[in-house]
Amino acid sequence: MQRYMTQQRRLLLDYLKAHADQSVSARQIAGELGSQDVSISAVYRNLAALEQDGSIRKVSAPGTRESYYQYLGGHCCEHLHLSCKKCGKTFHMDEAQTEALVSTIAKLDHFALDRADTVLYGLCKQCVERKDGES
Amino acid sequence: MQRYMTQQRRLLLDYLKAHADQSVSARQIAGELGSQDVSISAVYRNLAALEQDGSIRKVSAPGTRESYYQYLGGHCCEHLHLSCKKCGKTFHMDEAQTEALVSTIAKLDHFALDRADTVLYGLCKQCVERKDGES
């Protein structure tokens, strides 16, 4: 299906790019773009479209109800993602490391790890260091 | 809070144990136990209680709407879980391997991986081999 670059799609994409280092929820997006004429349904529909195109990725963090979305700068599934449970930022694991990890697991467990669907949860360096409050 | 072992809790726990090698959804459980007098709310309430006790684990698989639950044979968060996207079974990664993986990531990325919340998705050995239909 052909895609038109509407104002809403543009805004959404810009927003996602600007927040490429973290996962954002549909509500957050709608909240910030809502003032610029982007309805919640447009947000969801565009997120779905972008996900299909492989431009973004949808992840569901454990313990949360809503889904989160993150921009994939084109290079999509080459590496695993590290998602910080505290600050919400997403880190991209080095390709070489990813490769090593994936093949290690493949050898040990005969398990073909899927880079696209696997997210590793934990705490990033910063959040480990200052173990207390902040977003 | 004290827990009573009601008939419903017993049935639910038995069901989870019997399906310990795969993730099951609340709907599946309610569907099968519904005929034995277990309401959907009891299912959810008990799942929540059992999760709190650390007896089971709740995971949200990418691309699905509902949450899935899996029995943890007591030894809870020592190892990472491998979840097969095709057959739905959950495999427990060897503790030593888990340890190695976690510390490797800690070294390379300064990232404190959370064993409780991380699930690795992919295809298990069997599903990789017979790449076609079956559940």
Added chain:
DNA sequence: CTAGTTGCAAAGAGTTTGCATGGCG
């Protein structure tokens, strides 16, 4: 007995969809 549990039905939250209108190319 008494605190925890249950079923039911209603409430909530997040997400999806039908429909008529509006806009990109």
Added chain:
DNA sequence: CGCCATGCAAACTCTTTGCAACTAG
């Protein structure tokens, strides 16, 4: 112009909760 996209509101699905009746210990 034609097809795609939008906004709105209603529909849906999964999950949670209030309440009165019930049961395990």
